[in-house]
Amino acid sequence: MLSLDALGPGGPYRSRRQETIGDFAGNRVATLSLAPSLYVTRAMKALRRVPAPPFDARIEAFARAGRAFATETIAGLTPREYQHTVSTVTGIPITVVRKSTDEIAQAAERIHHSVENARPAGAVDSWRDPRARDGAAVWTRRGEVFAVHAAGNHPSVHQGWFDALALGYRVAVRPSRREPFTPHRLITALREAGFGDEGVVLLPTDHEVAGDLLRHADLGMVYGGADVVGKYAGDRRVLPQGPGRSKVLITAETDWEPVVDTIVESISSGGGVGCVNATGVLVEGDPSPVAAAIAERLAELPSLPATDERAVLPVQPTGLARRWDGYLRQRAAGSKAWLGGDGIVDDLGDGSAVLRPAVHQLDSPFAEQLGMELGFPCAWVAPWDREAGVRPLRDTLVLTAVTTDGNLVDELVAEPTIANVYIGDHPTPWMAHGLPHDGYLAEFLMRTKTIRR
Amino acid sequence: MVEHTGGEFVREMMRWHFSPETGSPFWLERAERLDFDPLTDVRDFEDLSRFPNVVDELRDIGVRELIPRGYGEKHEASVYESGGTTGRPKAVPYSAEWHRRSVEWFSERLDSHGVPRNVDWLSAVPTGPHNVGAMAIDTAMLRGGLNFSIDLDPRWVKKLVSEGRADVADAYTDHLIEQVGHILVGQDVGVLFATPPLLERLAQHDDLVDLVNRKVRAIIWGGTHLDADTRDLLRDEVFPGVTMVGGYGGTMMLGTSVERPGLGDDEPCVFDSFAPYTTFRVIDPGSGKVVPYGERGQIVVHHMSRSALLVNNIERDHATRIAPVDGGFGDAVADVTPVASFGDTAVVEGVY
Numbered sequence: 001m002l003s004l005d006a007l008g009p010g011g012p013y014r015s016r017r018q019e020t021i022g023d024f025a026g027n028r029v030a031t032l033s034l035a036p037s038l039y040v041t042r043a044m045k046a047l048r049r050v051p052a053p054p055f056d057a058r059i060e061a062f063a064r065a066g067r068a069f070a071t072e073t074i075a076g077l078t079p080r081e082y083q084h085t086v087s088t089v090t091g092i093p094i095t096v097v098r099k100s101t102d103e104i105a106q107a108a109e110r111i112h113h114s115v116e117n118a119r120p121a122g123a124v125d126s127w128r129d130p131r132a133r134d135g136a137a138v139w140t141r142r143g144e145v146f147a148v149h150a151a152g153n154h155p156s157v158h159q160g161w162f163d164a165l166a167l168g169y170r171v172a173v174r175p176s177r178r179e180p181f182t183p184h185r186l187i188t189a190l191r192e193a194g195f196g197d198e199g200v201v202l203l204p205t206d207h208e209v210a211g212d213l214l215r216h217a218d219l220g221m222v223y224g225g226a227d228v229v230g231k232y233a234g235d236r237r238v239l240p241q242g243p244g245r246s247k248v249l250i251t252a253e254t255d256w257e258p259v260v261d262t263i264v265e266s267i268s269s270g271g272g273v274g275c276v277n278a279t280g281v282l283v284e285g286d287p288s289p290v291a292a293a294i295a296e297r298l299a300e301l302p303s304l305p306a307t308d309e310r311a312v313l314p315v316q317p318t319g320l321a322r323r324w325d326g327y328l329r330q331r332a333a334g335s336k337a338w339l340g341g342d343g344i345v346d347d348l349g350d351g352s353a354v355l356r357p358a359v360h361q362l363d364s365p366f367a368e369q370l371g372m373e374l375g376f377p378c379a380w381v382a383p384w385d386r387e388a389g390v391r392p393l394r395d396t397l398v399l400t401a402v403t404t405d406g407n408l409v410d411e412l413v414a415e416p417t418i419a420n421v422y423i424g425d426h427p428t429p430w431m432a433h434g435l436p437h438d439g440y441l442a443e444f445l446m447r448t449k450t451i452r453r
Numbered sequence: 454m455v456e457h458t459g460g461e462f463v464r465e466m467m468r469w470h471f472s473p474e475t476g477s478p479f480w481l482e483r484a485e486r487l488d489f490d491p492l493t494d495v496r497d498f499e500d501l502s503r504f505p506n507v508v509d510e511l512r513d514i515g516v517r518e519l520i521p522r523g524y525g526e527k528h529e530a531s532v533y534e535s536g537g538t539t540g541r542p543k544a545v546p547y548s549a550e551w552h553r554r555s556v557e558w559f560s561e562r563l564d565s566h567g568v569p570r571n572v573d574w575l576s577a578v579p580t581g582p583h584n585v586g587a588m589a590i591d592t593a594m595l596r597g598g599l600n601f602s603i604d605l606d607p608r609w610v611k612k613l614v615s616e617g618r619a620d621v622a623d624a625y626t627d628h629l630i631e632q633v634g635h636i637l638v639g640q641d642v643g644v645l646f647a648t649p650p651l652l653e654r655l656a657q658h659d660d661l662v663d664l665v666n667r668k669v670r671a672i673i674w675g676g677t678h679l680d681a682d683t684r685d686l687l688r689d690e691v692f693p694g695v696t697m698v699g700g701y702g703g704t705m706m707l708g709t710s711v712e713r714p715g716l717g718d719d720e721p722c723v724f725d726s727f728a729p730y731t732t733f734r735v736i737d738p739g740s741g742k743v744v745p746y747g748e749r750g751q752i753v754v755h756h757m758s759r760s761a762l763l764v765n766n767i768e769r770d771h772a773t774r775i776a777p778v779d780g781g782f783g784d785a786v787a788d789v790t791p792v793a794s795f796g797d798t799a800v801v802e803g804v805y
Contacts, residue, residue, distance in 0.1 A: 015682045036682040038653050042690070045657070 002030035007202040009046035023088045024317050024352035037209045044216035047145045047170035050198040059112045061194030066108025068189045075188045091306045091315030096270050100155040107159040111166045113434030118442035127451045135452035143218020145170050151223035152176025153273050163441040171200045239444050243373040244275025244397035246428040251403040252284040264297045266428040271314040272377030276429040280370045282384035291361045291381040295338035298357035303346040321345045321353040336361040365392035398428040460497040462729045466757040467491045475523030501764045511543040534582035535704045551760035555708040556591045562711035566698045568671040571597035572643025579605045589646050601636045637664040645669045649679040656691045675700030706731045706754045721787040730758045732783030735774035
């Protein structure tokens with residue numbers, strides 16, 4: 001059995017209080033140290049004592065850590081063992097975990113793209129830059145210590161805090177108690193690659209202690225549901241990362257049939273567990289044929305254990321899967337079920353069940369279900385028209401707009417609550433290094449100041 | 454009042470509390486509604502389980518009803534109350550005789566930990582309706598020290614926390630720490646008596662930690678729980694070289710139990726009660742049966758002295774059952790924690 005320690009500024013820390021992480025069959029897979037408040041407080045203070053390595057050293061350390069993460073034995077686990085463990089305890093298909101390993105490695109190796117692209121074009125990154133002689137904007141941090149309440153829905157979610165570390169923040173990550181494996185591996189690799197024990201720390205805690213990370217940080221980021229977003233809405237120090245509610249819009253003048261593959265991929269790629277997976281599909285005209293087509297395609301996805309090479313759907317403990325199922329049915333009342341209406345639970349007989357896709361058709365683009373994001377492929381298809389306009393498309397992380405209407409695109413791009421707009425035949429989970437995911441994190445982490453010397 | 458066998462002691466206590474000349478009005482009246490006769494049916498500790506848990510009845514009676522008649526007018530009692538954040542608190546009179554005895558025992562336990570005498574104390578523990586403040590003042594005095602008190606209102610803090618006003622609770626804690634700081638700077642404090650949350654907050658101030666490590670030779674903690682990991686950190690990292698002594702007490706046990714001395718750093722914090730007056734039992738909350746040594750269960754407290762009879766009081770706390778020292782009475786308890794509840798995981802929308 002694995003023992004995951006907290007990774008503090010003084011090295012690994014093993015608490016007496018240990019949380020057991022099991023697989024769905026009830027086998028113990030790992031124990032996780034839960035740091036008490038006093039440990040967290042002292043760790044957060046210690047992060048302020050040591051300055052970050054210089055920029056170039058940070059970028060090099062990221063590259064080294066990325067390669068090690070994907071290819072080397074870290075904290076006693078080979079990449080394969082790590083991937084298998086994550087798949088086993090989270091039910092994320094093994095191929096998704098494997099792909100994510102490569103994505104994380106690439107993101108680390110190319111981290112300079114992200115931070116360089118984010119810097120205002122007119123700003124320099126040091127007061128020593130010759131341009132500061134006559135006065136220049138210098139890009140500087142808004143604080144020194146950054147805290148993250150991370151999520152465990154997908155390993156790649158940890159790319160979300162890379163920019164903070166690259167920009168010279170000391171970073172403290174509170175992992176998901178369900179999936180601490182990815183941040184433990186990643187942070188071990190980053191520490192060994194040059195960030196050291198005082199540059200980046202892993203602080204697993206229970207719910208009560210979690211707030212201490214944010215309290216003692218200058219800035220923080222918190223993943224969670226609408227409740228979390230609401231809780232931190234008034235806190236300038238905290239950037240909440242809420243539901244993605246990604247969507248696909250198809251306008252009447254475009255032919256929907258060629259983009260069915262893209263819609264299906266948007267809903268289900270990566271097991272459908274991501275914030276970039278589409279939950280809403282809006283169709284100008286009759287949405288029924290679109291709903292029927294994607295339901296037909298999604299119905300073909302096989303039910304397999306997560307560690308099976310051909311698995312594409314997420315697996316959960318059967319009890320939890322049934323609760324999700326009950327919740328979905330309750331919320332889907334009044335809609336037309338094209339897929340999953342008889343239940344989404346496919347029991348694997350070993351205490352776990354596959355969460356099968358669901359496709360429901362709604363009467364109106366304003367139906368509240370449209371923004372309902374669940375941790376498996378679950379889509380809500382609704383009619384849309386020009387009168388509804390941009391309103392039902394608000395609060396969307398990624399919007400794929402299959403349209404030729406430039407005026408509409410203008411409106412979508414202008415809408416502040418839509419984070420990304422992909423025009424045409426592009427799946428919502430598409431991402432590229434160096435491009436913002438929900439704005440550049442640097443927009444939150446950095447400011448400019450005029451320096452003249 | 455020191456007895457040689459448990460049975461003899463229990464029978465003496467029954468005679469005191471249930472004889473018309475010595476018993477309290479409360480117990481003499483309450484005895485009429487018991488389905489057993491305490492004078493004949495309660496022969497030993499095990500028979501105490503026949504008593505109902507009466508502590509909730511204490512909310513509704515005048516505290517004078519609880520003073521045993523045997524004291525006459527010479528009870529010199531002080532009234533202390535349970536923590537109490539909702540509704541009327543439960544009040545218990547502590548006779549002067551009992552308080553003195555309790556302070557003496559506490560002091561002996563501190564001796565056994567090597568806590569120095571003839572040094573001054575800084576006590577940041579609740580006074581007012583809570584007994585621990587009086588324990589601090591009188592124990593310091595008995596041991597030849599002066600006591601510097603910081604007042605602390607735990608009911609206000611609990612109320613703030615339950616109302617989600619963490620910022621106000623924080624400000625209050627800062628206010629306490631500021632006062633602790635003034636005394637640490639200005640006075641030669643040898644013993645610090647504080648609640649674990651205050652010690653944790655103190656640990657955030659490097660200057661105050663330095664002062665404690667320079668001046669203070671023993672820290673006594675009590676009043677709230679201290680988990681084993683935080684205890685390790687306070688002892689090993691924050692205040693190395695300072696003796697730490699824990700107490701686990703409460704109004705309904707009329708005093709405190711004290712950490713057992715001489716245990717290794719890797720052993721849990723074991724609390725021994727002031728037996729035979731206060732004794733613990735660790736039971737399975739489902740069956741009510743005493744759990745085997747080393748197993749966890751819920752704590753039941755019996756208090757029997759001339760001052761009070763409060764037996765079979767089921768605390769919210771859970772602990773590991775440990776054998777008492779030297780064939781003493783009842784159980785010792787280790788790793789005391791508040792009851793944890795485990796509900797179903799609710800479905801939350803969103804992928805995080």
